Every structure is written in C-alpha cells, then in structure tokens.
Amino acid sequence: VVEGRCKAALVNTYYLAQMRARPDGTDVSTIKVLFPNQGNRGTHVNISGAGVVKTSDNKKGAEQFVAFLLNAESQGLVTNENFEYPVLASVKTPDALKDLVGFKADTAALPKLGALIPEALKIADQGGWK
16 A cells, blocks of 8 residues: 555554554555444454463463463563554553554454354355455
C-alpha cells in the first residue's frame, strides 16, 4: 500500500505500528486504518495464550513462566518492541499504536471459531486464495 502496488491490505496492526516506529523514515501517513464490523460483531483479534498443562512435570516452573509473561516488564517488551496490545491495562500504549486502539473486538468463543475452520478453508479454496 505504501509503495502504491495496491489500494488495500489486510494486516495485523503491529505491522503498521512497526513501520511507523522504524528509524528509516518510511512514510505511512497516507495509510488509513479501518476496523471491519464495527457496527455489529466487531473486528477479529488474534490472541496469544499461555497455560499450564494439568499433567505437567514441572507445574511450579510453568506457573512461574506464565507469571513472568504477565508481569508489567514483560508486557512492556511485547508492547514496545513488537507493538502488540498488552494484557495489562497499566502498560502504556506506545505512540505507534495510539490510533489503533478503541475498536470493537469480536468476542466469539474460540471453540466456535475453530469449528468453522473447515468451512473457511473451503471458501478460500473456492475463491482461489493462495
């Protein structure tokens, strides 16, 4: 989009934020961000998750690792280095993400979405998506 090769692109917000934060001066000011489905179900949001398997051989270590991922310092790194949205409200949003917050997120349950994968793949194949 920046180079004028296409008029629209579907991307994760952190890619745009990373481009904005680059020291090479890439001008992305002409890019307009549109969050789909704001009038109904909301925009799809990719999530990252962590958990501890019930049968873990090192449950305490696994719990400590999850706690480490969720502390303010770690969340700050995720937000300020990779420009992903933090889990903790106390973590400051970097300038590159400022206008990429406040959208309505889709709250559909993940098992429901997972059950739709075969249908989605069929539609993608029929449309010639590569």
